[in-house]
Amino acid sequence: xxxxxxxxxxxxxxxxxxxxxxxxxxxxxxxxxxxxxxxxxxxxxxxxxxxxxxxxxxxxxxxxxxxxxxxxxxxxxxxxxxxxxxxxxxxxxxxxxxxxxxxxxxxxxxxxxxxxxxxxxxxxxxxxxxxxxx
Numbered sequence: 001x002x003x004x005x006x007x008x009x010x011x012x013x014x015x016x017x018x019x020x021x022x023x024x025x026x027x028x029x030x031x032x033x034x035x036x037x038x039x040x041x042x043x044x045x046x047x048x049x050x051x052x053x054x055x056x057x058x059x060x061x062x063x064x065x066x067x068x069x070x071x072x073x074x075x076x077x078x079x080x081x082x083x084x085x086x087x088x089x090x091x092x093x094x095x096x097x098x099x100x101x102x103x104x105x106x107x108x109x110x111x112x113x114x115x116x117x118x119x120x121x122x123x124x125x126x127x128x129x130x131x132x133x134x
Contacts, residue, residue, distance in 0.1 A: 001025035001059070004115050009063045017067050017126045021080070023118045024055035027062075036117035037082065049090040049119050056122050057098050064126055073127040074104040080121045084110035087119055 003009060003020065010019045024033050034051030038044050061071050077099070081087050088108070099106075104124070114121050 001027050001030055010067050012067065012128055015128050016075075017064065017069050017073075017128050019060055019063055019124045019126070021121045021123045022056055022059050022063065023114065023116060023121045024052040024059065025116060025118070026055065027059075032116075032118055034119075037119050038117045045117075047119055049087040050094050052118060052120050053091045053094040056120055057094070060122060060124055064124075067128070069126045069128055071098060071126075072102055073129070074099070074102055074124045075127060076125040077104050077106045078123045079106065079108045080111045080114065080123075081108060082111060082113060082119050084108075091120055 001023070007020050009022070010017050012018075025031070026033065032047075032052065033055040034048030036045055037047050057071070060074075064070055064073070079091070079095070081091060091108075095106075
């Protein structure tokens with residue numbers, strides 16, 4: 001999906017690629033897998049945190065691969081959840097599907113809102129090319 005502001009999805013600096021906060025919106029349609037967290041009037045909606053988390057990670061995968069890297073090269077991840085109590089368990093289960101073998105460092109933060117009606121956003125730092133980490 002297009003960024004919601006004046007910034008790139010990713011930027012290389014030396015041996016690293018810094019990926020801007022990425023949500024689950026789909027390229028071309030801006031559809032939110034698992035559904036938005038609220039309607040246009042701001043009323044809460046039911047949504048699927050696992051579908052949203054999976055879509056976020058897949059969006060990050062696409063950005064990293066376009067930059068010549070991969071999920072396996074991620075060294076650090078910061079995740080933002082709008083409802084830690086409701087969503088951490090589902091988010092954490094999907095995160096483990098992708099990252100258990102990668103062992104990137106991670107910080108998960110509860111926040112009050114994101115710029116679009118989504119429940120999760122992730123920001124990562126990856127090695128610019130697949131390679132060995134220490």
